Amino acid sequence: ARRGEDVRDLRGRRVVVSAGGTREPLDPVRFLGNRSSGLQGYALARAAAVRGAEVVLVAANTELADPAGVRVVRVATTGELRAAVLDAARGGGGADAVVMAAAPADFRPASQVATKIKKADDGSAPSLALVQNPDVLAEVAADRPAPGTVVVGFAAETGDAAGSVLDHARAKLARKGCDLLVVNDVSGGAVFGEPDNEAVLLGADGSTTAVARGSKALLAHAVWDRVRAHWDAAAP
Ligand code: CTP
Ligand code: CA
Numbered sequence: 001a002r003r004g005e006d007v008r009d010l011r012g013r014r015v016v017v018s019a020g021g022t023r024e025p026l027d028p029v030r031f032l033g034n035r036s037s038g039l040q041g042y043a044l045a046r047a048a049a050v051r052g053a054e055v056v057l058v059a060a061n062t063e064l065a066d067p068a069g070v071r072v073v074r075v076a077t078t079g080e081l082r083a084a085v086l087d088a089a090r091g092g093g094g095a096d097a098v099v100m101a102a103a104p105a106d107f108r109p110a111s112q113v114a115t116k117i118k119k120a121d122d123g124s125a126p127s128l129a130l131v132q133n134p135d136v137l138a139e140v141a142a143d144r145p146a147p148g149t150v151v152v153g154f155a156a157e158t159g160d161a162a163g164s165v166l167d168h169a170r171a172k173l174a175r176k177g178c179d180l181l182v183v184n185d186v187s188g189g190a191v192f193g194e195p196d197n198e199a200v201l202l203g204a205d206g207s208t209t210a211v212a213r214g215s216k217a218l219l220a221h222a223v224w225d226r227v228r229a230h231w232d233a234a235a236p
Contacts, residue, residue: 007050007051007052008051008052009051009052009228010048010051010052010053010224010228011051011052011053012052013048013052013053013054013096013097013231014053014054014056014092014095014096015048015053015054015055015056015095015096015097015098015099015227016055016056016058016085016088016089016095016097016098016099017041017044017045017048017055017056017057017058017099017101018041018057018058018059018060018081018085018099018100018101018102018136019036019038019040019041019042019044019045019057019058019059019060019062019101019102020036020037020038020041020059020060020061020062020102020103021033021034021035021036021038021060021061021102021103021104021105022034022060022061022075022076022077022078022080022081022102022103022104022105022133023060023061023076023077023105024077024078024105024107024108024109024133025077025109025112025113026109026113026117026128027113027114027115027116027117028113028114028115028116029116030117032105032107032108032109032130033061033105034103034105035192035193036060036102036103036192037062037064037192037193038059038060038061038062038063038064038102039064039193039194039195039216040101040154040197040216040219040220041057041059041062041099041101041102042057042059042062042064042067043215043216043217043219043220044099044101044220044223044224045057045067045070046067046068046070046217046220047217047220047221047224048220048224049067049068049069049070051224053096055067055069055070055071056070056071056073056088056095057070057071057072057073058073058075058081058084058085058088058102059072059073059074059075060074060075060076060080060081060102060104061076073088077105077108078104078105078106078108078133078134078136079108079133079134081102081104081136082104082134082136082139085098085100085136085140086136086139086140089140089145089149090145093146094144094145094146094148094149095145095146095149096146096148096149096150096231097149097150097151097152097227098140098145098149098150098151098152099152099223099227100136100137100140100151100152100153100154101154101182104133104136105133106132106133107130107131107132107133108130108131108133109128109129109130109131110129110130110131111129135176137151137153137176137178138175138176138177141176141177141178141179142177148231148234150179150180150227150230150231151177151178151179151180152178152179152180152181152182152223152227153172153173153176153178153180153181153182154181154182154184155168155169155172155173155181155182155183155184156184156186157169157172157183157184157185157186158185158186158187159185159187165183165185165187166183166200166202166208169181169183169200169202170202170206173202173204178204179203179204179230180201180202180203180204180223180226180227180230181201181202182199182200182201182202182219182223183199183200183201183202184197184198184199185198185200195215195216196213196214196215196216197211197213197214197215197216197219198211198212198213198214198219199211199219199222201222201223201226203226209222209226
């Protein structure tokens with residue numbers, strides 16, 4: 001039991017979690033993708049289910065076992081991820097929370113290539129024209145599935161000449177319009193597929209909560225604690 005509290009404290013809540021990394025096909029055999037493992041998103045889905053929530057997990061290209069008691073919807077591209085997240089979030093009168101732990105590919109090829117891109121004999125390489133993908137998090141935040149839907153984003157940032165990790169995170173939270181941003185400092189090099197995570201939970205009200213290095217399950221529970229605080233604050 002968690003600190004002797006009611007362990008089913010998310011009972012009656014419907015939540016949508018995205019996980020993994022989307023892939024955009026370049027041709028029938030190649031794709032543009034990223035190294036997201038999906039571990040943090042799966043930990044979030046598992047933690048919510050354990051605490052009694054009804055969970056839809058939109059999983060992009062993950063190789064992980066379905067968490068018990070979670071409905072898993074598998075997707076490949078950012079377009080498919082967007083459709084699945086919006087569908088799950090808008091169903092049943094609107095989800096209580098949408099947590100975007102996935103790493104969507106930011107760009108996709110401008111045109112679909114139905115046949116394999118071949119090498120030219122002269123040693124030249126093709127140029128790929130890319131277009132930007134839709135921003136799912138910003139869309140869900142701007143057009144809430146229900147008035148009380150809590151919208152959570154993730155960001156991996158590095159400090160640079162333009163500002164600190166938190167400066168960049170605050171700007172991203174404002175740009176996305178979400179309620180909460182889970183911020184990972186990756187200044188020491190990005191970590192993919194690592195079992196542990198450490199983060200700062202940044203609220204739209206400017207509040208910050210540090211979550212010490214620990215398991216992804218620990219961070220997942222800290223995120224749901226914050227989401228629950230939003231719901232409790234909104235309750236009459
Ligand atoms: N996100 C999204 N749709 C996209 C890109 C990102 O919903 N097309 C979500 C991610 O799931 C994450 C949050 O937005 O929760 C931040 O992702 P990030 O890649 O840090 O943001 P970007 O706006 O893509 O900015 P950057 O240029 O730093 O990649
Ligand atoms: Ca991005």
